[in-house]
Amino acid sequence: MNNYFLLGIDYGQKKSGLAIGQSITKSCRPLKIIYNNLLDEIEATVLEWDIKIIIIGYPEYKKEGKIQKKIKLLSEEIKTRINNQIKIILHNEALTSEMAKSKFKEMRNKGLTKKKLSDYDDISASIILQSWVNENIID
DSSP states (O other): OOOOOOEEEEEOOOOOOEEEETTTTEEEEEEEEEEOHHHHHHHHHHHTTTTEEEEEOOOOOOOOOHHHHHHHHHHHHHHHHHHSSEEEEEEEEEEHHHHHHHHHHHHHTTOOOOOTTTOOOOOOOOHHHHHHHHOOOOO
């Protein structure tokens, strides 16, 4: 079985969360929150971790809105800028923000994080990535 790393992205207009996952262990974890220079940070992360697949959270609604168009544009910019060989997948992110808020609150209550209450985007990215891994990477 091949061992490779995956990158999860929870895109936001003000900030975006990144998460890293591994194919063999099928484990994912929050990596960082990006406030500026998103493409630069994604490129650096892809190179540092030798990323093979990028999973971007995509809210699936009946009507495509501004955020979906921006996510599709981000996907195309990544392909153009970084590498057309990296597989980029848009994955339904239904309820991940609510799940991340709940997980973040739990972590704060246990004293596991001291980050600001609004900084849970990397956790959202991890939930998005873990969801895709659970559905698509089979032993």
